[in-house]
Amino acid sequence: MDEMTGENININEQLKEASTNALRCMQCGVCSSSCPSGRHTSLNIRKLVKIAGRSSDILKSDELWMCTTCYNCQERCPRGIDIVDTILKIRSISAYHNIILPEHRAVCQMLLKYGHAVPINDDYKIKRTEMGLEELPETVHKYTDSLNEVKELLTSCGFERFTEDNTDENKTMENTA
């Protein structure tokens, strides 16, 4: 890392805070040997726990997104480390710094537009009516006022930051992280 900009000091501080619990890790490997993802992917959760608070490199690693949040590791960790919660916190830091996989951004866009991560389509409207169900379910799909409430809440929480692709910020990240 060439220089410490305000941005990356911030990131490092955030990572440290998110992973305080992980400092208790004794690197026993119970987590990785319980990990269904690790058997088939490059995720080594023991290593991820080790580097969690140490370097912002973790934000650039694909492995951060290979956890299914199955909680096996957290259930079995002899040190009682909240491994999954730590991963989630680090993912949030990543998302806040606009490091977001395009597929995940697309899911966020769906939520903001439809109030559903997986909205209905014409095929399933037909399927529903064929089964004797109403074409639209009793959800935001059927009630515009409800959809507007969802949109208002998401806006109130600043959710748009996850739906807009801000490439400039991405570049900043590449230079600093």
Added chain:
Amino acid sequence: MRGLSLFLGCLVPNRYPGIELATKLCLAKMDIDCSDLPGASCCPAPGVFRSFDKTSWLTLASRNIVLSEELERDVLTICNGCFSTLADANHIIQDDEKAKEKVNIHLLKIGRQVKGNIDVRHIIEYLYQEYGPEKISSFVERPLDVRIAVHYGCHLIKPTKDRGLGNSERPVFFDELITALGATSVDYPDKMACCGAGGGMRSAMKERSLKMTEAKLAKIQEAGVDCIVNSCPFCHMQLDSGQDDIKELTGTEFEIPVLHYTQLLGLALGFPAEMLGIDTSIEKNRKLMELLDSQLES
């Protein structure tokens, strides 16, 4: 006991309407007081949205909870992901006064306030705890003598400290609800393993997530079962349409029927497959139904 409101989520109404119908038919037949929950949204899904931003996750989840509070009903979920989000959010609202205040500042903008005075239930634990296997048995009109691989899924039972449904290494409650219908729950290695879909993996790393699915399906096939039964439409999709994806990717064919518990229950309560969204134009499902029909005749 408070009445229930049915929280649909996204996948059930928009991709698996058969599970929605099966649930409604079963609840009505068992005379369980459950209303619609008009205007509900995505829970929002724990995988992506909780990962990204806890505030918007908690706020949107709280809106769904408020809708049920206003009906003075507990929320009934039929998806492990929805259960995870809504039960966790509900605990935060009930236990963390500050978090609740913050959420209510957002909710005020739409004229609502969350109180934290209802419970969030999952149909599996609800049926088990409020009815129990024996009482469920008494509703059965058509015992199903089939071999079943139960897939609990992760978020029904973990994190155990929050779910309070006992140990996650070898639970039995779901299996007991299966045997209550006359079926056999077949043990298999890695029974408690994840389907592979969670945490946003299916959406962003589908091929890798399917490797976990393939490993699990291989173990199930070795055990020799007539179908897989799950409690979550997300696991359902991964285990069911995942079989087609795997066939395309690796050529491995499994041909194992996959049912949500409400569909299996529906069959046992005497509803025909078509009413439960079990597509019998698909070869593997047709075979399962033929097996069940042959039992009726004998």
